Amino acid sequence: MPQSTVGHPPLPRQAKIAVVGGGSTYTPELIDGFARLREALPLRELVLIDPAADRLDLVGGLARRIFARQGHPGTISTTGDLDAGVAGADAVLLQLRVGGQAARQQDETWPLECGCVGQETTGAGGLAKALRTVPVVLDIAERVRRAAPDAWIVDFTNPVGIVTRALLRAGHRAVGLCNVAIGLQRKFAALLDTAPGEVHLDHVGLNHLTWETGVRLGGPEGENVLPRLLAAHGDTLAGDLRLPREILDRLGAVPSYYLRYFYEHDAVVREMKAGPPRATEVAALEERLLEMYGDPSLDEKPALLARRGGAYYSEAAVDLVASLLGGTGSPYQVVNTYNDGTLPFLPDDAVVEVQAAVGTKGAAPLPPPDVDPLYRGLIASVTAYEELALEAALRGGRDRVFKALLAHPLVGQHASAEALTERLVAHNREHLPWA
Template identity: 80%
Template sequence: MKLTVVGGGSTYTPELIDGFARLRDTLPVEELVLVDPAPERLELVGGLAGRIFAKQGHPGKIVTTSDLDAGVEGADAVLLQLRVGGQAAREQDETWPLECGCVGQETTGAGGLAKALRTVPVVLDIAERVRRTNPDAWIIDFTNPVGIVTRALLQAGHKAVGLCNVAIGFQRKFAGLLGVTPNDVHLDHVGLNHLTWETGVRLGGPEGENLLPKLLGEHGDDIAADLSLPRVLLDRLGVVPSYYLRYFYAHDEVVRELRTKPSRASQVAEMERELLKMYADPALDEKPALLAKRGGAYYSEAAVDLAASLLGGGGSPYQVVNTYNKGTLPFLPDDAVIEVQAAVGAKGATPLAVAEVDPLYAGLMANVTAYEDLALEAALRGGRDRVFRALLSHPLIGQYEYAEALTDQLIAHNREHLAWA
């Protein structure tokens, strides 16, 4: 089995390598190719990857290359984890929206749109090259904004599934609180990427008893603290929103916070500098503890599970993924990309049935889906008016004066990445 990671020079990659090494019985990788246009980062990450495999006795071969076509040739699956523009672009995404009093975040609001506009054309070019070289390969997208990027891939006819680590993080959290193994926990997880709610926590599978009321009753303070939301809100909702919902439920509070502290991008950039120094140490043969603060917790477990199922191996029968709606949520178009539990196998992902969704959540999902329609149109066709329409439609923006100003800012800060600008 050959797997290729595009964006293999990312400081995330040792997390992924560690998972491949530990879970080699689930996903027996014979060749792992790391593709990245930055040779200096690729050398450091590839060296550590080889040492991690060696320490854990993994027999697989690790190859590094800046040649995308060579890297994806013959791959059974291609994982996308790239960041167009790097941390410098992320720093911009998280700062200029604040000038209008709007949240600055890399996956939602104006910053999320900027990232989508930079990313979608690049990802589609990569996917076309994968299809020309190896049309049977699965594409697993971890590149944000996952929902919009996955929809672009599916709309273009690619064999693609989107992946996010939010659900697996909740699965681990709830398993710890219940004193069971993560595999015992099945989530009723519903929404769009980075706009999801846990409406049930069940043991043993989708038909198990719902223990969410018990969790909220006994551990509500702990759960609320993790989300930086008040306990009383969780009690009133009766569900657990993802931490990204704080941008919607406490928008103005978040904006005030973001204006008074260093951006997350600057913090991550500093971590990356430290991590790359660590990766250069020839004695380092395991992922360092600092990597846990970088983000992407449990990404490796989720990626291994998904790849194993798609490639006919021993992955879990049900997994939370991003895929076409296909009637699962009747208030959304069939071709919307949703994030829900799905049965995953060699033919792809089939969403499980979802109980009726409270209008409180359905309305927000429908609004953000409409924004994603417009965002994808802007990413594919360009043009100032399309950018303005997408921004005006976003529930975190909504006012025409803000949308006008943010459109100008977005184009000015991303001109080098926008072919039409």
């Protein structure tokens, strides 16, 4: 596959990084990481790119103050001009939301009318987000290819697995990244009273559909202490995941919290119907955060940002970009990349989320332990859905949308798939030219 054979010149003494979607309220988390971890990833220039000039001004001002407070010598600029912003970049980070929080609120609402989970990255809502997002991301990536042909593209934009597959299929130098794995690594390290770098995860699956089947000390060949973790801290871990302790014990693994949508689907739907969508809370948080960002005395990321999500997002980003550009990133990282034989029950061009050796030639997945059929079946099923979802995003058409929904394990019934198709198209018409 292309990613395993592409090289990159050694890390420049100081790199240029561009962030597409730089007006996001997440961005100060990223800026804080760039400032704190500048030895791992020296930056000459950071460009925040966003068409929303008002948000960009607020976020850019805080970003410069964070750099100044922490003594970072790099420059931070803001622009609405994508081509100028990415020109000559060593890496381009994508963190955009097509349709904004209004579209997210819809994604979390109309699926519930059909008795299905309303969530922005999985199920019917996740498909809607993919259909809006993939064409926009591919257009951005083509412009990056023209303006910065040697740049790596790091995708945080959800649904990460589908978006990364679209980028790789189009021949782009891309890696997908999520913060679920690094969050669990940090959690396990705290419970084990050890440094996060000593904790290696046997992490297997797809983006937002993963299990930790082993927790090893010191590296891929280290002692597996997961049984010990589950015995001593199973209640804590189950509480964080909002799953019964019994499920973790019977699995002998720690699923990501997104597995709750599968393992307790009906209970989750009832909860979602009973309360406001997460998007409502996020919109209120964003409004308050932007007010705070406009305070000229604020020169650090506010504590409130932790409630927005994205914990350890900056550490994961710095680690990955540093490795891709030849710096001092961790030798093994959990990323989204081509399967390329890693999980033999999936096509080579599926995108999996696994541990990989990361360097200037990209991400080379590590052979995982044997995958239990309990996980294998669900992984294969959702991979098939993602393939159909990508075809719908690239080629459009109600029939392709219907087939993707019918294939999704959280939908599966033809009447539900038909009803969801009608709602998806109705709520996203302005983002779907074919509709």
